[in-house]
Amino acid sequence: MNASHHRKFEEVTLRTEPIFQGKIISLQVDTVQLPNGATATREIVKHPGAVAVLALTDDGRMLVVEQYRKPLEKSQIEIPAGKLDAGEDPLDAAKRELEEETGYRCESLRHISSFYTSPGFADEILHLYASEQLSKGEANPDEDEFLELEAITLEQAQAYMREGRISDAKTVMAVYAWQLYKLTGSF
Incomplete structure (x- = not known):
């Protein structure tokens, strides 16, 4: 065009x-x-923008965190994510958020997609990454974040989607990207 x-x-x-x-x-x-x-x-x-990570463990599970989402008045299961700090590189932010929320570190990340979350009223862009080379560290969530970490299979993720426990766009997109990856070997 x-x-x-x-x-x-x-x-x-x-x-x-x-x-x-x-x-x-x-x-x-x-x-x-x-x-x-x-x-x-x-x-x-x-909005300053955000990052999210589809983090896959050695045994083929996806790291997710459960947390309460006040706008929805319920808990949700989501992939690790967070907002960009001013001037922060999205790749660095993704590594930071992964470690803060899950305790896992990664050496490398692959960019899956960047997308606008709600372009009808917001300019927030979310950068989605994937990582498979994880090493366990210690979680350090923000002082106002109360999270519970879980490592789930693709089948569990799909069940959580059917139950409405996974219903945010970034995590739904990550589950579908993971399914595509399992079928084709690429994102």
């Missing part, structure tokens, strides 16, 4: 009103001019 095709749908920002500035996210309301000349407002969440 050429650049003019992308501009065909462009919404030009006329005004930005900051609403909230938090530790992790900020919220703004943009007034935009639509392609047909009309104006509209867009509520936008700004």
Whole structure:
């Protein structure tokens, strides 16, 4: 696609009103001019980005953590993940988050995909990596993180998805990437 095709749908920002500035996210309301000349407002969440790791153990299990997710008012089972610090390289952040949440270290990571989590209202991009060369260390979660580590089989992961215990996009995508990897040998 050429650049003019992308501009065909462009919404030009006329005004930005900051609403909230938090530790992790900020919220703004943009007034935009639509392609047909009309104006509209867009509520936008700004996020620094995040990383997640599909970590596979020597015996063919995926490392996951269970934690309570307040917006959902329930616990979820997810792959290790976390937000990028300002200016942090996603690869370094992925290694850091893996060790903090699980206690496992990895020498190398393979990039699977980077994707926007909710482009209708947020600019958060998530970088998904995979690692198979893990060494056990000691977990060091953030002081406000309460996690329980589990190493699960693909069949357990699929059952957790059916039960709704795994239902976030990054972990669902990781399970499908793992299934593809088991079938084809590549992500």
